[in-house]
Amino acid sequence: MKQKILELIKKYKKIIIARHIGADPDALGSTFALKEIILENFKDKQVYVAGTSVSRFKFFGTHDKITDDMYEDALLIALDIPDIKRLDGVDYYRFKESIKIDHHPEIDKYSDVQIIDIDASSTCELIAKFCYDCNLKMPKHAAENLFMGIIADTNRFLFGANKPETYKVILQLVEKQHVKPNELYEILYKRPISEVRLEGFISLNMKLTKNGLGYVKITDKDLKEYGVDSASIGSIMNNYNFVHGLICWVVFSEDLKNNVIRTSARSRGVKINKLFEQYNGGGHIYACGAKLKDFNEADEIIDKLDNLCKEYNEDEFK
Numbered sequence: 019m020k021q022k023i024l025e026l027i028k029k030y031k032k033i034i035i036a037r038h039i040g041a042d043p044d045a046l047g048s049t050f051a052l053k054e055i056i057l058e059n060f061k062d063k064q065v066y067v068a069g070t071s072v073s074r075f076k077f078f079g080t081h082d083k084i085t086d087d088m089y090e091d092a093l094l095i096a097l098d099i100p101d102i103k104r105l106d107g108v109d110y111y112r113f114k115e116s117i118k119i120d121h122h123p124e125i126d127k128y129s130d131v132q133i134i135d136i137d138a139s140s141t142c143e144l145i146a147k148f149c150y151d152c153n154l155k156m157p158k159h160a161a162e163n164l165f166m167g168i169i170a171d172t173n174r175f176l177f178g179a180n181k182p183e184t185y186k187v188i189l190q191l192v193e194k195q196h197v198k199p200n201e202l203y204e205i206l207y208k209r210p211i212s213e214v215r216l217e218g219f220i221s222l223n224m225k226l227t228k229n230g231l232g233y234v235k236i237t238d239k240d241l242k243e244y245g246v247d248s249a250s251i252g253s254i255m256n257n258y259n260f261v262h263g264l265i266c267w268v269v270f271s272e273d274l275k276n277n278v279i280r281t282s283a284r285s286r287g288v289k290i291n292k293l294f295e296q297y298n299g300g301g302h303i304y305a306c307g308a309k310l311k312d313f314n315e316a317d318e319i320i321d322k323l324d325n326l327c328k329e330y331n332e333d334e335f336k
C-alpha cells in the first residue's frame with residue numbers, strides 16, 4: 019500500500035491535504051508534516067493544507083483557503099478522519115482520487131488507497147512510519163510536528179501507547195531529526211494560571227458518590243471569578259484519570275452567552291456515549307460531551323451516570 023500511495027503522490031502535481039473539524043495536534047501535526055515531507059522530496063509539487071486555523075497552534079503551519087481552481091486535477095489526502103462529513107475545508111466529492119491515512123475505526127470507506135491502523139497511537143505515527151519506510155527525507159519541522167501529534171494523542175504515553183512501534187518512531191525522530199522534546203512541550207502544555215486555578219476549583223468541589231461518579235457544577239459566576247470561559251474545561255478533564263475510586267467524572271458549566279450548560283464527561287470503563295446521545299451529545303465510548311438546557315438536565319445525567327457506575331461495579335465484582 020505504501021508504494022501505491024507514493025505512486026499517487028508522484029502522479030499529481032497538485033495535492034490538497036485535509037483532516038477532521040475541530041483540529042487537534044495529531045490532525046494538525048500529520049497534515050503539515052506530510053506537506054513538508056512532500057515538498058522536500060518532490061520539488062515540483064503544489065501542496066495545500068485545508069481547514070480552519072487554530073490560534074493556539076500556529077506552530078504547526080498556516081492553512082490555505084481552498085478555492086475552485088485548486089480542485090482542478092488535484093489529489094486529496096485525508097488524514098486522521100474516519101468520516102467524510104467531518105472533513106474540514108474541502109468538498110470530498112470534487113476529487114477524482116484520494117488517499118486516506120487514519121488510526122480511528124473505519125466509519126466511511128471513502129478511498130481505495132488507504133492505511134487504517136487502529137493499533138497505531140496516532141496518525142502522526144503512521145505518517146512518520148510511511149516516511150521512513152519509503153526512505154523519504156524528513157525536514158526537522160515536519161519531525162517536530164509528528165512528535166507533537168504522537169505526544170498529544172497518547173497524552174504523553176498515558177493512553178494507547180503499549181506498542182513498540184510508537185517508541186521506535188519517537189526514537190527515530192529524536193535520533194535522526196534531532197527533535198528536542200523539552201522545547202516542544204512548552205507549545206503543547208503551557209497554560210494560563212487562570213486555567214490552573216479553575217482546575218483547583220474543580221478538584222476541591224468535585225462530589226464523589228459511593229459508586230465512583232465524580233461531578234461538579236460550575237456557574238457563570240464561578241467562571242467569571244476565575245477569568246475563564248467554559249471552553250477551558252476540556253483540557254482539564256483528562257487529569258482525573260488516575261484517581262482511586264473514580265470511575266466516571268462529569269463537569270457541568272453554565273454558558274450564559276449561548277444559554278446552555280456545557281457538559282464534559284470521561285470514564286475509565288463505564289460506556290457513556292449512549293447516554294449522552296440521548297441528550298443531543300455524544301462522542302467516544304469513554305469521552306463525551308453535550309450542551310444541556312439547564313441544571314435540571316444535569317441532575318438527570320448525574321443520576322443516570324451514577325446508575326451506570328453502580329451496574330458497572332456489580333458486573334466487575336460478580
Ligand SMILES: [Mn+2]
Pocket residue numbers: 044045098121140141171
Ligand atoms: Mn488522532
